[in-house]
Amino acid sequence: MAARKRVVVIGSGIIGASIAWHLSRRSADVTVIAEDIGGVATPNSFAWINASWGNPEFYYRFRRRAMTEWKRLAGDLPGLPLSWCGSLCWDLPPEQLEAFADEHSRWGYGIERIGRAEVLRREPYLAQAPDLAVAVAEEGAVEPVAAARMMLADAEAHGARFVTGDVSGFIRRGERIAGVVSSVGMFEADDVVLAAGAGAIPLAEGVGITIPLTTPPGLLVHSRPFEKRLNGLVIATELHMRQTADGRIVAGSDFGGSAPGEDRQETAAALFAKVKANLTDSAGLALETFTVGYRPTPADGFPIIGNAGCAGLYVAIMHSGVTLAPLVGLLASNEILSEQPEAELAAFRLSRF
Numbered sequence: 001m002a003a004r005k006r007v008v009v010i011g012s013g014i015i016g017a018s019i020a021w022h023l024s025r026r027s028a029d030v031t032v033i034a035e036d037i038g039g040v041a042t043p044n045s046f047a048w049i050n051a052s053w054g055n056p057e058f059y060y061r062f063r064r065r066a067m068t069e070w071k072r073l074a075g076d077l078p079g080l081p082l083s084w085c086g087s088l089c090w091d092l093p094p095e096q097l098e099a100f101a102d103e104h105s106r107w108g109y110g111i112e113r114i115g116r117a118e119v120l121r122r123e124p125y126l127a128q129a130p131d132l133a134v135a136v137a138e139e140g141a142v143e144p145v146a147a148a149r150m151m152l153a154d155a156e157a158h159g160a161r162f163v164t165g166d167v168s169g170f171i172r173r174g175e176r177i178a179g180v181v182s183s184v185g186m187f188e189a190d191d192v193v194l195a196a197g198a199g200a201i202p203l204a205e206g207v208g209i210t211i212p213l214t215t216p217p218g219l220l221v222h223s224r225p226f227e228k229r230l231n232g233l234v235i236a237t238e239l240h241m242r243q244t245a246d247g248r249i250v251a252g253s254d255f256g257g258s259a260p261g262e263d264r265q266e267t268a269a270a271l272f273a274k275v276k277a278n279l280t281d282s283a284g285l286a287l288e289t290f291t292v293g294y295r296p297t298p299a300d301g302f303p304i305i306g307n308a309g310c311a312g313l314y315v316a317i318m319h320s321g322v323t324l325a326p327l328v329g330l331l332a333s334n335e336i337l338s339e340q341p342e343a344e345l346a347a348f349r350l351s352r353f
């Protein structure tokens, strides 16, 4: 019988957790090492699961498949905090909204054009409604930290180890990466997965690999729990909102967060005032907190997934990691364990830069 592959995963955000979960389900010997449980960008995410506008068809298809992979994962992990609540979108000039609806309908996305009265029937607490919105019933959201923690806990139940620590470099054996060096010791591995979000940049640099990544900040406001005011995701003009299962309204001027500006407190207060102005019967709605997350965004906007150009080192870094996590976990674990390339990942290699 072949020995179990030893894999060290650096990172416990939604991407590291998903890769670790998929590996552990396939009997790999998995160690996850991270400075936290649940990630850095992940807790600050809007967490909209979508294949919405603005992407070329190949990436739309990848995202759409990821949406279905969330359903597969939910079947294996009952209780995942997913909500297939659907979305209403009108944050595009009318001709672009129409073009988005036409294009995505052609591609088979579940697009519906709805008018003002129907928008208000679906979201009766909106203070303003557009003449035209695009509704997509198949979109949803997930509570990403809870999902990452569930995947990690289940991976541990299947034999994975979770270690809290700071990775400072790699063990090298000739040309090969053969493990990690960390604040809590050295961990040998057949493969190391760098799912460290923005933290991947210095670690890769240490072995001469450049990861072209920007980390734009995004501010989101979070209300205190409140009565139901939103049924689904509302992607309104420069105001994207959703309500979590525990009643918190999360909002940004964009799902990727607002620019924090010079005074973050002031930006958050102005944004929250806009949320309240856009919801009726919301006098008692109160701001609980705001977050500023840094989005790990590869230079061309597409994920970086695959061998890092150095034997034994695999990278998985992306924006839209919340949408993509279950598919990335599945395909990355296939590649790591089989050592065969997955055709669906061909467009996402680091070597394209």
Ligand SMILES: Cc1cc2nc3c(=O)[nH]c(=O)nc-3n(C[C@H](O)[C@H](O)[C@H](O)COP(=O)(O)OP(=O)(O)OC[C@H]3O[C@@H](n4cnc5c(N)ncnc54)[C@H](O)[C@@H]3O)c2cc1C
Pocket: 010, 011, 012, 013, 014, 015, 016, 017, 033, 034, 035, 036, 037, 038, 039, 040, 041, 042, 043, 044, 045, 046, 047, 048, 049, 165, 166, 167, 168, 195, 196, 197, 198, 199, 200, 203, 217, 218, 219, 220, 255, 256, 257, 292, 293, 294, 295, 296, 316, 317, 318, 319, 320, 321, 322, 323, 324
């Ligand atoms: C404001 C905002 C809104 C967003 N909205 C959406 C959205 O609506 N939909 C969507 O799909 N995506 C969205 N995203 C993007 C998505 O959240 C990210 O792509 C995803 O969370 C990245 O997850 P990750 O696991 O790769 O990284 P992270 O969550 O950043 O996790 C990185 C992990 O690496 C670990 N780490 C780093 N360096 C080291 C080290 N040296 N040693 C040990 N551990 C280390 C950290 O401890 C952490 O566990 C948004 C992001 C932000 C910030």
